[in-house]
Amino acid sequence: MSAALIVPTLRSARLMMVPLSPIHSNGMFEMWRREEVCRYSGPAADYDGRPITLPAQTPADSDKIIDFFVRSAADGSRFRWALLSAVDERFAGIAGFNSLGPRSEYAYHLHPSFWGQGLMTEASQLAMTWLRGRPECTQVEAYIEPANLASTKLAARLGLRPTGEVSDGAEQYLASIAELRV
Numbered sequence: 699m700s701a702a703l704i705v706p707t708l709r710s711a712r713l714m715m716v717p718l719s720p721i722h723s724n725g726m727f728e729m730w731r732r733e734e735v736c737r738y739s740g741p742a743a744d745y746d747g748r749p750i751t752l753p754a755q756t757p758a759d760s761d762k763i764i765d766f767f768v769r770s771a772a773d774g775s776r777f778r779w780a781l782l783s784a785v786d787e788r789f790a791g792i793a794g795f796n797s798l799g800p801r802s803e804y805a806y807h808l809h810p811s812f813w814g815q816g817l818m819t820e821a822s823q824l825a826m827t828w829l830r831g832r833p834e835c836t837q838v839e840a841y842i843e844p845a846n847l848a849s850t851k852l853a854a855r856l857g858l859r860p861t862g863e864v865s866d867g868a869e870q871y872l873a874s875i876a877e878l879r880v
Contacts, residue, residue, distance in 0.1 A: 700774025715779035725789020730754040738846040801837040841868035
């Protein structure tokens with residue numbers, strides 16, 4: 699087990715990225731109860747490996763996702779930021795890392811009411827700038843289902859390229875830290 703992660707708060711003109719916590723329960727449920735959010739997310743499991751029902755049927759379902767990332771940050775393995783509107787602190791989505799190390803895996807989800815506004819590009823640029831400060835990290839990857847065109851476009855904007863490798867129907871996108879466009 700690694701040391702607990704200290705997840706910083708990041709800010710831009712339109713976003714605050716704060717460590718995901720139980721105070722984000724309502725926003726997480728409102729996002730994860732939507733089929734369009736879950737369509738490309740793949741299966742989810744709680745911290746003990748038990749499957750989580752998606753789309754979420756109750757707040758308890760999406761609270762398991764919060765618990766997973768809070769406990770994972772405490773054990774130093776992975777985390778998520780909650781994305782909040784800088785204007786009114788409305789919950790917009792989550793972004794963070796499924797793994798941290800020489801090759802770190804990035805993942806994100808956005809509430810549909812915030813789609814098409816460039817907020818995930820903005821959040822991802824903040825996240826990649828933060829990742830550049832981790833000297834052990836030399837590459838970043840993301841796994842994206844080919845039908846998820848918005849995410850494939852985001853990956854390209856960030857400088858990630860498809861590798862042709864596929865895992866559970868999702869294609870790997872990869873870039874060196876130096877190649878990132880942030």
